[in-house]
Amino acid sequence: MGRTGSCFDNAAAESFWAVLKEEIGTRFWPDRATARADVFNFIETFYSRSRLRKHIHWGYLTPRETRLRYRQDQALAA
Template sequence: MGRVGSCYDNAVAESFFASLKAEIGTRVFATRADARRAVFAYITYYNRNRLHSTLNRQTPYEARVCYCPPIALAA
């Protein structure tokens, strides 16, 4: 993830972090461990339960498991 306009600009990562901030908020956690637990709980929810329109209404986990790359035949 880089600055806007650079070759490392990653809209997907920016979208994820925007969702993360919206879901768990920008509150101050009592400890670093509490913050870590909240972030990992959200990542689990995001990957296992949240449907994504760009993935045909699948979760990222389902899309990864069901992905079958095209096989290139040798000439």
């Protein structure tokens, strides 16, 4: 999330919210703790570990795989 009026700064945040709404939907939870647990579970089990980045530049890897590959490349370069 970035500057006001700059659609490019907000693209990543808007993409995340769109995926979140599509996957867990808009529903009512009995309390805030349950809602937080569901969103945390979505982020940790799906969004970061199993969701594929739909672009050839990222090699169709999950965000977690991309991060691990980046760290491995950094370690090899040092």
